[in-house]
Amino acid sequence: MAQALLVLDSIAAKSGIHFEYNPQLVGGAAIDAAGKALPAETIAACEASDAILFGSVGGPKWEHLPPNEQPERGALLPLRKHFGLFANLRPGICYPALTASSPVRPDLVEGGFDVLCVRELTGGLYFGQPKSRDTLPDGDIQVIDTMVYKKSEIVRIAHVAFKAAQLRGKHVTSVDKANVLTNSVLWRETMIEVAKEYTDVTLAHLYVDNAAMQLIKAPRSFDVLVTENLFGDILSDEMAMIAGSLGMLASASLGQPKGDGLYFGLFEPSGGTAPDIAGKGIANPIAQILSAALLLRFSLGLENEALAIENAVKNVIGDGLRTGDIFTSAPGTRLVNTAEMGAAIVAAL
Numbered sequence: 001m002a003q004a005l006l007v008l009d010s011i012a013a014k015s016g017i018h019f020e021y022n023p024q025l026v027g028g029a030a031i032d033a034a035g036k037a038l039p040a041e042t043i044a045a046c047e048a049s050d051a052i053l054f055g056s057v058g059g060p061k062w063e064h065l066p067p068n069e070q071p072e073r074g075a076l077l078p079l080r081k082h083f084g085l086f087a088n089l090r091p092g093i094c095y096p097a098l099t100a101s102s103p104v105r106p107d108l109v110e111g112g113f114d115v116l117c118v119r120e121l122t123g124g125l126y127f128g129q130p131k132s133r134d135t136l137p138d139g140d141i142q143v144i145d146t147m148v149y150k151k152s153e154i155v156r157i158a159h160v161a162f163k164a165a166q167l168r169g170k171h172v173t174s175v176d177k178a179n180v181l182t183n184s185v186l187w188r189e190t191m192i193e194v195a196k197e198y199t200d201v202t203l204a205h206l207y208v209d210n211a212a213m214q215l216i217k218a219p220r221s222f223d224v225l226v227t228e229n230l231f232g233d234i235l236s237d238e239m240a241m242i243a244g245s246l247g248m249l250a251s252a253s254l255g256q257p258k259g260d261g262l263y264f265g266l267f268e269p270s271g272g273t274a275p276d277i278a279g280k281g282i283a284n285p286i287a288q289i290l291s292a293a294l295l296l297r298f299s300l301g302l303e304n305e306a307l308a309i310e311n312a313v314k315n316v317i318g319d320g321l322r323t324g325d326i327f328t329s330a331p332g333t334r335l336v337n338t339a340e341m342g343a344a345i346v347a348a349l
């Protein structure tokens, strides 16, 4: 987070834009200081802000607490719920210079790739009712989960995907299982309907099983991938894996667009608190820095500034700087710590 703030400070100094930060405790730090993972002051400060730049929460120290009081369940999930953050965006970027970090065959990722996964976050199978587990009269056990979507929920996530595509490669791949699921039939119909409002964006459809294959076989064929909650949960992790290190991957969780087309959102690295390396000063700050870039793009409408950060990261990686998680001792690379990586990105800006 310290490095991300230095990058934002540098953007502010260059552009003359003034960012006002209101640092608040959350997760384990808040439990230690205030006895609660999500104190009321933190929620109030977020409500008074344009966006939340979130550091990861959690760790062994708080794992003995009841699940609902632990850092993730007690802070992150309630924050998403409180602000109605229904759209989860995860860019899966594999930089050309980092293709060796991808577990996918080199010829399939040569030149790198850049996929934006847009996952519906608050509907579908995870939240639908009824949910039950019953023992039947014959002693067998029956479990039920229900997949529920309203058309309005599909419309709003479709707009997020198409708007994001307009800022990128102008292509949306919608992933469903319309050959089997009634939910997916409505999903597909709705994507086609919303696409008519975005004539500059092309739309393609893939069944989810095929999408899982295509992500590995041809990651470069994707621009924006939009899908429902369960499929997105699985595909976004697959995408993160083929992109290389968790320490590189940012994410955004967005709510309803405001009148000005911008979103209130929560921006955070895809990984957790990395307890195995915490406190050593060697974590990769790029996921947090790229999360700040997403904040500029989606909550503040500062597209050029977001691009400047993303290009600075690309250049520093191209120059061979590597934190431990992405270091492969390839010729022309240099191992750096968190602060050195942050300083290099600021210098590249």
Ligand SMILES: NC(=O)c1ccc[n+]([C@@H]2O[C@H](COP(=O)([O-])OP(=O)(O)OC[C@H]3O[C@@H](n4cnc5c(N)ncnc54)[C@H](O)[C@@H]3O)[C@@H](O)[C@H]2O)c1
Residues within 6 Å of the ligand: 055, 056, 057, 058, 059, 060, 072, 076, 246, 247, 248, 268, 269, 270, 271, 272, 273, 274, 275, 276, 277, 282, 283, 284, 285, 287, 325
């Ligand atoms: N959104 C969140 O705040 C969030 C997300 C996931 C996990 N967590 C929490 O984080 C804690 C640790 O979870 P975990 O170990 O399963 O996952 P993790 O993401 O913290 O770590 C998994 C592996 O990735 C590495 N890694 C992650 N981020 C890195 C970075 N920026 N630079 C270098 N290496 C990095 C770690 O060193 C570790 O080897 C748990 O308490 C978990 O609940 C929080």
